[in-house]
Amino acid sequence: KVLMKDLYAARMSRYDLLRPTCVLARYVDKWSADCDARLRKLMCYMHETKNYKTYAYCGNTHSECKLGLFCDADYAGDRKDGKSTSGIFLAVVGPATLVPIACISKKQGCVSTSSTESEMVSLFTGLKEEGLPALDFWEAISKLPKFRDSKWDSKLPPAKTLVIYEDNQATLQIAAKGDSRKLRHLSRTHRVSMAWIKEILDRPEVEIAYIKTDKQAADIFTKAIQNRDKWKSVRKLIDELSPSENPFNTSPGGFGIHPASPPESNRKHHAHHPADCPGLLTGSAQYSLAVV
Numbered sequence: 001k002v003l004m005k006d007l008y009a010a011r012m013s014r015y016d017l018l019r020p021t022c023v024l025a026r027y028v029d030k031w032s033a034d035c036d037a038r039l040r041k042l043m044c045y046m047h048e049t050k051n052y053k054t055y056a057y058c059g060n061t062h063s064e065c066k067l068g069l070f071c072d073a074d075y076a077g078d079r080k081d082g083k084s085t086s087g088i089f090l091a092v093v094g095p096a097t098l099v100p101i102a103c104i105s106k107k108q109g110c111v112s113t114s115s116t117e118s119e120m121v122s123l124f125t126g127l128k129e130e131g132l133p134a135l136d137f138w139e140a141i142s143k144l145p146k147f148r149d150s151k152w153d154s155k156l157p158p159a160k161t162l163v164i165y166e167d168n169q170a171t172l173q174i175a176a177k178g179d180s181r182k183l184r185h186l187s188r189t190h191r192v193s194m195a196w197i198k199e200i201l202d203r204p205e206v207e208i209a210y211i212k213t214d215k216q217a218a219d220i221f222t223k224a225i226q227n228r229d230k231w232k233s234v235r236k237l238i239d240e241l242s243p244s245e246n247p248f249n250t251s252p253g254g255f256g257i258h259p260a261s262p263p264e265s266n267r268k269h270h271a272h273h274p275a276d277c278p279g280l281l282t283g284s285a286q287y288s289l290a291v292v
Contacts, residue, residue: 002039007025015054015221015238015240016238018221019221020224024042026107052242053240054238054240056099056239057097058097065092066160067090067091067092067161067163068165069088069126069127069130069131069134070090071122071125071165072086072087072119072122072216072218073085073121074087074118074223077223083112084122085105085106086106086118086122088102088103088104088106088125088130089103089217090102090103090126091238101134104130105222106125108121108122108190110190112190114182116168117190119171120171120192120194121190121192123166124196127164131162135162135206162205164206164208164209165210165211165216166211172208175201177198178197178199179194179195214233215237216237217234219237232245
C-alpha cells in the first residue's frame, strides 16, 4: 500500500523516486527485513525532500522544439541474478525548453552478456513504449493551425521530430547497421529485433545522436547513486530541483508562468543544451512554465 502511493508520486512528479520504488516493488511477494530497511530509507528521503519540485520550462516555438528520448542501461546491476536495468526519459527539448513527459525504470527480462547488449534492449524498449507513441501525439498537434509555421507545407518531407540520445558508441553503430555478429542471439533471449530498430531509425522523422555520459538524463533510472554530488547532478538533468536550486528564483506554489528561461549559468546542468545535444535549433526564449 505504501509502495503504490510512492509509485503514484514517482510517476506523476517525483521522477527521482521511480527507480528505488520499482526495485522494492519486485519484492512485494517475498518481503524481508532488508526490504523494511530500504523502505524506511526511502520514506526518510521523501520526508527530507518533500519541497523538491519537477520544473518544466518552454522558451521556444513549436518548430524549434523536438521530442528527446534518452535511453540508458545499467549492465548487470542486479547483484542477485545479474540482470540489467533499462532507463528511459522522454521530454520535449529545445534551446530554452525542457518539458518532462514520461520515464521508465524497468528490469530487463534476462541476463545480458555485455553493456552494448543491455543498451540495445533499452533502446528497443524506449522506442516501442515511449518514442513511437509520442510521435503520434506530436504529429497530431503539429497539424493544428496555431502550431504551424509560416512556411509549413504538408507536401514537404517530415522534419526530424524524435531525437534519440545514446551514450554508447557501439550501440549507435549497431543500431545504424541493423546487425551484429556478436548480438545475433538478441531475438531469442530478449526478443529484440535489431532490424526493426534500424527500420525505425531510417524513418525521416527519427534520428539518433551521441550524448556524453554525464549528460545522459536517463542515468538516474538505471542505478543506485551513492555519491551526493553525482546524485545532485543527475537530478538536475531531469529538472528535479530543490528550492535553492530553482533557476527561476521563485516559489510559484502551483502552475506558474515565469517571464524568462533559466539563467545562462544554469543551462549547463541540462542535457538538452545545444552544445551537448546535436540537432537542436537555437532561438530566443519567450516564456517559461514551471510545473510543481
